[in-house]
Amino acid sequence: MSASTRGHVYVVDDNSDIRVYLTDLLGQMGYSIEGYESAQTFLQQSFDMFPAVLVLDVRMPNMSGIELQEKMKTLGRHTPIIFISGESQSEEIIRAMKGQPIEFLLKPFQIQDLIDAIERGLALDALNREIFIRKNEIRRKWLTLSSRERAVFTLMLEGHTNKGISEHLDILPDTAKKHRANVLQKMETPQLSDLLALCKGLDLKALEP
Incomplete structure (x- = not known):
């Protein structure tokens, strides 16, 4: 070797x-x-x-x-x-x-x-x-999210659906759906399962500037 x-x-x-x-x-x-x-x-x-x-x-x-x-x-x-x-x-x-x-x-x-x-x-x-x-790569992508998208990102990781996200953030379900799609696109994860796998075990506080 x-x-x-x-x-x-x-x-x-x-x-x-x-x-x-x-x-x-x-x-x-x-x-x-x-x-x-x-x-x-x-x-x-x-x-x-x-x-x-x-x-x-x-x-x-x-x-x-x-x-x-x-x-x-x-x-x-x-x-x-x-x-x-x-x-x-x-x-x-x-x-x-x-x-x-x-x-x-x-x-x-x-x-x-x-x-x-x-x-x-x-x-x-x-x-x-x-x-x-991995943490630095996730943080680089996370920084491209808007403040509202970051809130949606957190709720997505917690397992909330579009309806749950809309209720938590007091927004329309269609708006929640758009934010959710933007999060997946910016995090470069085609599906929610990919996002969950990417962020598994991650401390979200570590992403803060």
């Missing part, structure tokens, strides 16, 4: 022996790899790649792995994280887990456990990317 199909792995660890070992091993296994000796270097030099996962040491000078986790959140970088740690206090582990990492592995760990966590992280990142793209 090629690197492009396996995904990308960032390794951030100030211990050069561990960093070189992991980057070499994971590279041989078909992942594309980047290794960084510090959290600051990672922030300065890395680029967002998809799907990707970050293998991150907890204790590092200047900026810890947990501080990097929190910094990434503020920057809007949502790469799944796997923490690795030689020694961690319970409060460190609790703080790290609040950021919902894929895994927290204590050194020395089994390589297979790391690989399993990497695969879970890559699968999650691919799914999140797919959802992100």
